[in-house]
Amino acid sequence: MKQSAKNYKRIVVKIGSSLFCSQKECLDFTFLNQTINQLSDLARSGKEVLVVSSGAIALGMRILNLKSRPKGLSDLQAAASVGQNALMDAYSRIFNANKVNCGQVLLTRDDFSDRKRYLNAKNTLNKLLELGCVPVINENDAISTDEIKFGDNDQLSALVATLMDADLLIMLSDVDGLWDKDKKVIKIIAEISSSVKSLASSTDKKTSVGGMITKLEAAKISIDSGIPAVIANGRTNGLIKEIANDPASAGNWTLFLPKTGSLAAKERWIAFGTKPKGKIVVDDGAKRALKNKKSLLPVGVIDTHGNFASGEVVSIVDKDGNEFARGMASVFCRHLEEIKGKHSEKEVIHCDNLVIL
Numbered sequence: 001m002k003q004s005a006k007n008y009k010r011i012v013v014k015i016g017s018s019l020f021c022s023q024k025e026c027l028d029f030t031f032l033n034q035t036i037n038q039l040s041d042l043a044r045s046g047k048e049v050l051v052v053s054s055g056a057i058a059l060g061m062r063i064l065n066l067k068s069r070p071k072g073l074s075d076l077q078a079a080a081s082v083g084q085n086a087l088m089d090a091y092s093r094i095f096n097a098n099k100v101n102c103g104q105v106l107l108t109r110d111d112f113s114d115r116k117r118y119l120n121a122k123n124t125l126n127k128l129l130e131l132g133c134v135p136v137i138n139e140n141d142a143i144s145t146d147e148i149k150f151g152d153n154d155q156l157s158a159l160v161a162t163l164m165d166a167d168l169l170i171m172l173s174d175v176d177g178l179w180d181k182d183k184k185v186i187k188i189i190a191e192i193s194s195s196v197k198s199l200a201s202s203t204d205k206k207t208s209v210g211g212m213i214t215k216l217e218a219a220k221i222s223i224d225s226g227i228p229a230v231i232a233n234g235r236t237n238g239l240i241k242e243i244a245n246d247p248a249s250a251g252n253w254t255l256f257l258p259k260t261g262s263l264a265a266k267e268r269w270i271a272f273g274t275k276p277k278g279k280i281v282v283d284d285g286a287k288r289a290l291k292n293k294k295s296l297l298p299v300g301v302i303d304t305h306g307n308f309a310s311g312e313v314v315s316i317v318d319k320d321g322n323e324f325a326r327g328m329a330s331v332f333c334r335h336l337e338e339i340k341g342k343h344s345e346k347e348v349i350h351c352d353n354l355v356i357l
């Protein structure tokens with residue numbers, strides 16, 4: 001855990017729809033002004049700020065006068081298209097009033113799954129930061145379909161944090177943090193255990209898709225990548241600056257401590273960046289060997305699922321179906337089907353391309 005405040009230089013801030021689209025109004029300019037003013041102050045003080053903002057669909061619904069979230073894909077896409085425009089207009093106006101430039105970046109799951117596109121997105125975001133701009137990132141909801149969706153922006157924000165090797169992820173919510181059973185904010189969490197997970201509940205709001213469960217999943221991606229994550233109430237004015245300066249100061253928010261021995265850049269991509277293209281079921285001996293940093297050999301493979309090519313990322317599951325690792329296959333699926341269970345020196349996954357989860 002980085003102790004000194006000045007080390008939290010690169011910060012990803014996730015802003016959910018529920019914060020600026022209430023029952024009464026969308027957009028809530030009081031919220032947006034106080035939030036963007038703080039982000040601008042941080043950017044001007046030398047921090048590198050990246051925003052992951054939801055709101056396209058919620059705002060599009062409002063503009064198009066839709067009472068509930070559309071079910072059809074093209075209706076959702078159209079609402080997002082209209083809403084994203086209005087959303088960026090609001091961001092640009094308030095950032096510009098603060099004399100800070102911002103730039104829109106819309107991503108789909110494929111931008112993370114394909115390693116070339118992943119590195120390309122990273123270059124664009126790095127250049128924006130180098131130019132002193134604040135990237136405002138959202139999922140490209142106007143064109144994304146179920147197959148290429150992140151699903152929720154909590155996950156997207158954690159993936160952006162790992163892509164950009166951020167120093168801190170702040171997920172703003174409309175609650176103060178993760179509550180314990182007495183509804184008191186848990187200030188520091190070292191591990192996202194099953195008892196921690198049991199404290200979370202998901203959302204039932206009309207406009208947004210995330211909730212505490214998706215925030216915990218995102219926090220896990222972040223801390224496994226060595227990046228501390230915070231869940232905080234976006235409506236408390238001044239809080240973003242306080243957290244950005246010292247997330248470990250035990251204020252009224254939940255801080256998730258980063259894991260030590262966290263993953264290197266390529267390992268993060270294997271573990272979280274890309275969607276696995278298939279599944280390899282292995283026996284107990286292979287499971288033990290993989291956990292001891294050995295490569296996967298055909299003899300330990302019981303079964304394969306999906307249609308993966310050599311070089312694609314697959315899930316590795318044990319006999320009971322529990323995923324415990326991910327790796328980049330060195331053989332394609334049909335070939336593995338032929339050699340599974342057989343003694344052969346051919347590596348199915350090389351230990352350097354394997355991540356234990």
Ligand code: GLU
Pocket residue numbers: 016017053054055056057058080138139141151152153154208209210
């Ligand atoms: N990308 C969606 C939007 O802008 C929101 C997804 C989410 O709320 O997590 O409407």
